[in-house]
Amino acid sequence: MRKSNCFLLYLAGNVLLLLFLFAHAFYQEIHAGPILKANSELVARLELSDLCLFTEASYTRHLTQTDLDTPFQDCPICLEHFPSGSILMPPEMLKRSYGKIN
Amino acid sequence: MGRSIERHRYILDFTLSSLFRRKGKNASLLFVYTLVVFMLASVVFFTHAIKREGAITLKNAPEMIIQRSVAGRRDLIPVSYLDKIQKIRGVSSARCRLWGYYYDPVRGANYTLMVPEKSGYGPGSIVIGEGVSRTRHVYPGDYLGFSAFDGSMIMLQIRDVFSAESELVSSDLILMSEADFRKLFGIQEKEATDIVVRVRNPRELSAIAWKVSDQFPDTRIVLREEILRTYDSIFNWRGGMMVFFLGGTLLAFLIFAWDRASGLSQEEKREIGILKAIGWETSDVILMKFWEGLVISLSAFLAGTILAYCHVFFTHSFLFEPALKGWAVLYPAFKLIPFIDLYQVATLFFLTVVPYTVATIIPSWTAATIDPDTVMRA
Numbered sequence: 001m002r003k004s005n006c007f008l009l010y011l012a013g014n015v016l017l018l019l020f021l022f023a024h025a026f027y028q029e030i031h032a033g034p035i036l037k038a039n040s041e042l043v044a045r046l047e048l049s050d051l052c053l054f055t056e057a058s059y060t061r062h063l064t065q066t067d068l069d070t071p072f073q074d075c076p077i078c079l080e081h082f083p084s085g086s087i088l089m090p091p092e093m094l095k096r097s098y099g100k101i102n
Numbered sequence: 103m104g105r106s107i108e109r110h111r112y113i114l115d116f117t118l119s120s121l122f123r124r125k126g127k128n129a130s131l132l133f134v135y136t137l138v139v140f141m142l143a144s145v146v147f148f149t150h151a152i153k154r155e156g157a158i159t160l161k162n163a164p165e166m167i168i169q170r171s172v173a174g175r176r177d178l179i180p181v182s183y184l185d186k187i188q189k190i191r192g193v194s195s196a197r198c199r200l201w202g203y204y205y206d207p208v209r210g211a212n213y214t215l216m217v218p219e220k221s222g223y224g225p226g227s228i229v230i231g232e233g234v235s236r237t238r239h240v241y242p243g244d245y246l247g248f249s250a251f252d253g254s255m256i257m258l259q260i261r262d263v264f265s266a267e268s269e270l271v272s273s274d275l276i277l278m279s280e281a282d283f284r285k286l287f288g289i290q291e292k293e294a295t296d297i298v299v300r301v302r303n304p305r306e307l308s309a310i311a312w313k314v315s316d317q318f319p320d321t322r323i324v325l326r327e328e329i330l331r332t333y334d335s336i337f338n339w340r341g342g343m344m345v346f347f348l349g350g351t352l353l354a355f356l357i358f359a360w361d362r363a364s365g366l367s368q369e370e371k372r373e374i375g376i377l378k379a380i381g382w383e384t385s386d387v388i389l390m391k392f393w394e395g396l397v398i399s400l401s402a403f404l405a406g407t408i409l410a411y412c413h414v415f416f417t418h419s420f421l422f423e424p425a426l427k428g429w430a431v432l433y434p435a436f437k438l439i440p441f442i443d444l445y446q447v448a449t450l451f452f453l454t455v456v457p458y459t460v461a462t463i464i465p466s467w468t469a470a471t472i473d474p475d476t477v478m479r480a
Contacts, residue, residue: 003118014404025440044162056430083428
């Protein structure tokens with residue numbers, strides 16, 4: 001078999017696989033509709049404010065409930081020592097509310 | 103048309119043979135290139151899926167949360183604030199929330215304890231998240247012990263466990279009755295953690311927030327739109343480790359592109375010289391180099407994207423786990439819903455395939471326009 005044919009077949013196989021993954025994503029998205037709805041209802045019923053992404057520190061567990069002092073609550077000069085604190089951005093409202101005060 | 107396709111196929115045949123002649127170098131190039139695409143695509147898929155799921159899940163989050171701040175730290179809010187807040191025009195209802203954290207010395211895990219507005223179970227019962235059940239190996243019917251503020255032990259019976267599908271919001275959650283919560287933390291009846299407010303017209307939210315902060319200067323207000331915005335910008339490229347992660351990946355890619363754009367090896371130049379000497383046109387040489395770039399970059403792009411999809415959505419991002427887990431003992435399983443669209447894949451394609459292919463053509467064009475004799479003698 002010609003090398004170009006082999007390569008084009010390989011390429012076609014990969015593209016087909018990618019299309020299959022797109023179809024998988026589409027199917028999963030439809031299938032997840034009721035789950036997302038149930039989770040959204042749970043959030044409304046329990047009045048939850050945050051996603052449970054990190055449980056090591058309060059300010060990354062409830063990212064939207066934190067303030068500028070929370071990461072340093074152990075003592076005024078304590079440095080950030082939880083890894084998740086270095087991955088996440090500070091919540092949007094901190095910039096707004098503190099910006100206004102200052 | 104047929105002749106043109108056949109010409110491309112012959113050039114592709116020759117290009118593949120040429121690549122196979124330097125199979126060691128090209129295989130390692132392909133491997134590292136695939137790895138770069140894989141890392142980049144994994145980050146894109148993971149962050150986009152979290153953002154979308156967060157936006158859908160949190161669209162029903164409280165419209166307004168009022169917290170009290172004392173000496174720069176969050177403090178319990180007096181229940182007396184509630185009556186005054188309820189009287190503000192535009193507020194449809196307000197309720198005191200009771201919630202907090204509990205450090206479990208047995209497993210070294212942190213739990214979120216919460217009192218729901220309506221609970222089907224009375225005092226002495228709890229509902230736990232899947233993560234708590236997994237960490238403590240406890241199930242409905244079992245008892246879970248909590249050490250109260252005064253040192254006494256409180257035993258609460260598990261009535262139910264939240265479904266695994268809701269782990270993204272409930273993994274570390276423990277729901278309990280108000281009486282048990284107050285007994286556990288010693289919080290008086292006249293105090294609560296914060297106040298949630300519902301308004302009649304969402305467009306009046308900021309006006310109501312202004313009135314609340316005017317009446318209670320010691321409070322801090324969190325609006326739903328801010329909650330949604332926070333999760334929309336979560337894992338933003340500016341966020342700490344993400345800068346280094348994406349920066350490292352892009353730098354590796356730049357080194358590739360630079361290596362290609364900075365010039366060809368002596369062997370490659372000699373090859374171009376011979377091809378020109380036997381009658382190849384400059385356009386043929388450029389076409390050959392275009393195919394060479396495309397074979398490498400397209401193969402790396404397709405393999406990297408497919409592997410990234412499998413990594414994020416089939417293996418629950420196991421490579422990211424150590425970085426995301428940190429020191430946490432209780433760690434939610436990220437069974438993310440694959441929210442991907444053509445825009446994401448197209449962006450990845452233009453970021454990875456196009457620059458490399460272009461970077462391959464430029465030095466070839468320079469070499470192909472030089473006299474074959476000079477190139478071969480160099």
